[in-house]
Amino acid sequence: MNALLNSGADGLMLGLIYGVAAMGLTLIFGVMRVVNLAHGAAIVAGMFWVYLISTAFHIHPYISLGLILVAGLIIGVAIYFIAIHRIIDSPELMTLLSTYSVSLMVIGAGTVFFSTTPRSISVDLGLLSVGPVQILGSRIASAVFSLAVTGLLYALLYRTRLGTYIRAVSNNRSAASLVGINTRLVLAVSFGLGIMMASFAGGLIGTLFPFTVLSGGPYELRSFLIVVLGGLGNPTGALAGGILLGLIEGVATQFLQVSWVPVLEFTLLVVILLVRPEGILARWNR
Amino acid sequence: MSAFRRPAFWALLGLIVLGALAPLATGSGSLRESFFLILMFLVLASSLNLILGYAGYVNFGHIVYFGLGSYVAMFCITRFGLHLIPSMLIAAVFAATVAFLLGTAVLRLRGAYFAIATIGVNEAVRVLVGNLDFLGGSLGIFLNLSVYGAYGGPGGALIMAYALMVILALAVVAASFVVKRSKFGLALQSIRENEDAAQTLGIDSPHLKRLAYALSAFFPALAGPVYFFKNGNITPDAAFSLTTSIEAMVQLMLGGFGTVVGPVIGSVVYEQLRGSLLTSALFRDLHVVIAGAVLLLIVLFATGGITGVLRQRSRLLWGLLE
Numbered sequence: 001m002n003a004l005l006n007s008g009a010d011g012l013m014l015g016l017i018y019g020v021a022a023m024g025l026t027l028i029f030g031v032m033r034v035v036n037l038a039h040g041a042a043i044v045a046g047m048f049w050v051y052l053i054s055t056a057f058h059i060h061p062y063i064s065l066g067l068i069l070v071a072g073l074i075i076g077v078a079i080y081f082i083a084i085h086r087i088i089d090s091p092e093l094m095t096l097l098s099t100y101s102v103s104l105m106v107i108g109a110g111t112v113f114f115s116t117t118p119r120s121i122s123v124d125l126g127l128l129s130v131g132p133v134q135i136l137g138s139r140i141a142s143a144v145f146s147l148a149v150t151g152l153l154y155a156l157l158y159r160t161r162l163g164t165y166i167r168a169v170s171n172n173r174s175a176a177s178l179v180g181i182n183t184r185l186v187l188a189v190s191f192g193l194g195i196m197m198a199s200f201a202g203g204l205i206g207t208l209f210p211f212t213v214l215s216g217g218p219y220e221l222r223s224f225l226i227v228v229l230g231g232l233g234n235p236t237g238a239l240a241g242g243i244l245l246g247l248i249e250g251v252a253t254q255f256l257q258v259s260w261v262p263v264l265e266f267t268l269l270v271v272i273l274l275v276r277p278e279g280i281l282a283r284w285n286r
Numbered sequence: 287m288s289a290f291r292r293p294a295f296w297a298l299l300g301l302i303v304l305g306a307l308a309p310l311a312t313g314s315g316s317l318r319e320s321f322f323l324i325l326m327f328l329v330l331a332s333s334l335n336l337i338l339g340y341a342g343y344v345n346f347g348h349i350v351y352f353g354l355g356s357y358v359a360m361f362c363i364t365r366f367g368l369h370l371i372p373s374m375l376i377a378a379v380f381a382a383t384v385a386f387l388l389g390t391a392v393l394r395l396r397g398a399y400f401a402i403a404t405i406g407v408n409e410a411v412r413v414l415v416g417n418l419d420f421l422g423g424s425l426g427i428f429l430n431l432s433v434y435g436a437y438g439g440p441g442g443a444l445i446m447a448y449a450l451m452v453i454l455a456l457a458v459v460a461a462s463f464v465v466k467r468s469k470f471g472l473a474l475q476s477i478r479e480n481e482d483a484a485q486t487l488g489i490d491s492p493h494l495k496r497l498a499y500a501l502s503a504f505f506p507a508l509a510g511p512v513y514f515f516k517n518g519n520i521t522p523d524a525a526f527s528l529t530t531s532i533e534a535m536v537q538l539m540l541g542g543f544g545t546v547v548g549p550v551i552g553s554v555v556y557e558q559l560r561g562s563l564l565t566s567a568l569f570r571d572l573h574v575v576i577a578g579a580v581l582l583l584i585v586l587f588a589t590g591g592i593t594g595v596l597r598q599r600s601r602l603l604w605g606l607l608e
Contacts, residue, residue: 035398086586092397093344094585097539100532101581108574217528221409224402232398259417259424266410273403274391 007250013139015246016146022226022238024197030233031170031190037099040216041106046202076195080188110213120210142204225269231279289467306452324557325455330534331549332458333505339544342478347404351381353525355507356514381507382500389496412526426521447516542593546608
């Protein structure tokens with residue numbers, strides 16, 4: 001029972017980080033109907049960003065995490081204008097391929113510069129005991145950061161003019177453009193925000209687990225699963241889906257061999273897509 | 287069948303045969319190896335074209351049938367001591383049946399949902415096979431060297447594998463030609479342009495889509511066994527590699543999707559490009575980056591690929607390049 005509580009708590013913390021990554025993916029899909037296949041690359045970029053900044057300048061990983069919020073947004077906006085804006089109205093195949101090509105370039109360049117040797121960022125915040133449950137301090141900190149960034153995103157979406165524009169464009173792009181919203185800019189910023197969330201989550205994961213240039217794949221697939229759990233295009237659903245997946249992973253490892261957990265996850269992904277493509281957690285969509 | 291009366295059909299098949307004979311005539315082993323890879327990717331890209339190019343369904347997990355077929359055939363060879371060719375046929379029928387059944391469900395999804403589902407199916411099967419002990423788990427299946435005895439030793443097996451791949455390439459190109467010129471192909475293309483309108487006009491789109499999907503699964507399930515038979519071993523990561531799947535997609539886009547010659551041109555050009563990049567010291571490490579850049583440029587500026595550009599240039603080519 002104690003083991004179950006422990007892994008459940010671990011899963012919950014991890015799930016919040018997964019949720020942040022998935023919100024990045026779902027935000028982009030919700031606003032512009034683009035499935036961002038560079039999502040995994042953005043996650044890895046976040047990991048390496050934190051790794052490089054904190055080892056090169058000897059500053060605390062959590063400070064370089066803060067810098068991601070700015071850098072991720074700028075890079076995301078740049079990617080939008082280079083790779084997506086021209087084909088935003090083309091069939092889905094085109095945006096799928098263009099974001100995938102961005103991923104190829106990022107991962108390819110990363111492999112050249114950093115090879116595929118595992119790296120890690122050490123953050124030691126001790127161990128916290130709550131009754132029978134023991135949790136690593138770094139995990140609690142990551143969970144708190146995840147909640148903070150989620151809060152910021154919500155404040156942006158629901159309390160600012162830009163957020164209103166983003167929601168308007170996501171509802172109906174041509175109507176938004178008719179009432180004078182600069183849709184080009186809104187789309188770019190939304191894509192930037194999506195990349196930013198993914199990189200931030202990547203940075204957080206980097207402080208918890210070792211990683212390589214190729215680590216993005218499994219996390220990208222998890223984000224897909226979460227987004228499908230919560231309903232494509234629905235940020236709240238993504239957060240809930242993240243927590244749910246974290247819990248499933250935490251609890252399932254108690255009953256299944258670790259290598260069977262991904263079998264469960266991917267089967268779940270396909271089954272949910274088939275049975276309830278609008279997501280099992282979605283009560284409202286869009 | 288109207289396809290057989292068209293000169294372009296015979297010209298294309300003839301060109302492939304001529305190309306395929308070159309390494310045998312010169313006796314160059316390395317040339318044969320690189321042609322073998324080109325032909326394998328030709329089969330992958332061309333069969334992907336049936337569902338992606340004709341019917342417009344973005345299938346990222348095409349490789350799942352390559353892997354499934356390979357595992358079935360390798361299992362038949364090692365466990366029951368079957369010959370390669372019957373094992374291939376069993377594998378292909380198995381894969382096409384799985385695709386037909388799975389297609390009934392998965393093809394109800396459209397656009398991005400379908401794309402994600404195909405990735406999910408491939409990954410689910412990959413991790414599942416890695417967990418199955420009777421398929422060798424994550425280490426996979428190894429062929430004993432003595433297996434090749436029945437094919438005239440390893441040398442004879444290499445030649446046979448090459449010949450089989452040539453036949454498969456011809457078969458898949460012929461099939462895409464025939465499908466394209468048929469009522470079936472026309473229906474698929476109308477589904478690509480506007481599925482709802484096609485259905486309104488009486489096209490049984492769910493059934494035709496799953497037929498196309500099963501047909502597109504048939505060919506990689508034949509090519510996979512040849513590839514892994516020649517390799518001597520198979521692992522889940524090699525058999526269900528998303529990277530290979532997407533490479534085939536890049537080749538299809540490069541050549542021009544929805545056309546018969548597109549995947550042929552795409553696989554030849556891409557493999558040549560990769561070969562020359564890999565041998566130059568400057569670009570060896572960057573070949574993935576360059577593949578990405580090429581893909582991005584095609585998507586942004588030349589959606590029709592090489593075939594599309596050529597067809598726009600001249601009326602003669604318009605007729606010749608199906």
